Amino acid sequence: MSLKFYYAPMSTASVTNLVLEELGVPCEKILVDLKKGDTHKPEFLRLNPNGKVPLIIHDGVPIWESAAITMYLGEMFGVAKYLYPAPGPKRGVAMQWITWANVTLGDAVARWQRNVSEWTPADHHNAKAGAAGLADIHNCLALLNHALEGRPFLVDGYTLADTHLNSFMDWGRHMKVDFSAYPHLNAWSDRCAARPAYISSNGG
Ligand SMILES: N[C@@H](CCC(=O)N[C@@H](CS)C(=O)NCC(=O)O)C(=O)O
Missing domain, CATH: 1.20.1050.10 (Glutathione S-transferase Yfyf (Class Pi); Chain A, domain 2)
Structure with missing residues (x-):
């Protein structure tokens, strides 16, 4: 399993950071500098054409938008830990x-x-x-x-x-x-x- 997390401090990525902390899922954290425009560089836009953090890449698939990320991580890793409800x-x-x-x-x-x-x-x-x-x-x-x-x-x-x-x-x-x-x-x-x-x- 590989999980990468692109984040910037004091941003919407803080939500995802907390979610990952709760889940205790190992991930590679990649700091981006919003002031330097990192999220608008071609290599980032290839992963997230929306040009924003948070962004996760799970087993090679980029997923962006913090609400979708919380729900996805909950579904994948949270149910067994009683941190996200089972389907229903x-x-x-x-x-x-x-x-x-x-x-x-x-x-x-x-x-x-x-x-x-x-x-x-x-x-x-x-x-x-x-x-x-x-x-x-x-x-x-x-x-x-x-x-x-x-x-x-x-x-x-x-x-x-x-x-x-x-x-x-x-x-x-x-x-x-x-x-x-x-x-x-x-x-x-x-x-x-x-x-x-x-x-x-x-x-x-
Ligand atoms: N709706 C998005 C909003 C994400 C967002 O606005 N991220 C900001 C930081 S708080 C960002 O990356 N801004 C960089 C930019 O727009 O250049 C989400 O919930 O993930």
Whole structure:
């Protein structure tokens, strides 16, 4: 079995890094420099024409998009370790949360960031669109807080759906999003952060 993982620190690849840590699957990690434009070089684009990390190559086959990677790695390596549900409705619930993280929450995040952050030129900013993105982030966090009321994790015991979605919370805290109104979410996030894989991957 060969598994390569192309990553950059403080990027969407952090989600995949945590997933791989949880699974304990041996892989070759390949650091790419986003500032130097490594993901737009021909040798990288041949593997991922989308020009982004994360990218994994499993037994010679490139797979990109973090949600697909989490679900794929869960299916391949997570079921036997009770970190990903076997095929069936609970698998569906895990896929739902992973997809929701990238599509619904991810869209709100992208609209907020595009309109306020220093990574986008100031003349591309639209304050009202940025505020609407942030409001939608809070709608998502309220939904998640409600879903976690009275339950320890998203699907029965801890799964890679928790790993994946909690990684977005780390990013939100890094970006100084106010989480004070979401006690169930915060308690869940603390449970996720107590995992040995999480602690080791964060240098704790
Ligand atoms: N939808 C993609 C987003 C990946 C993404 O945006 N990666 C960024 C880092 S956070 C990247 O590689 N950017 C390099 C570039 O666009 O030049 C996923 O979830 O994998």
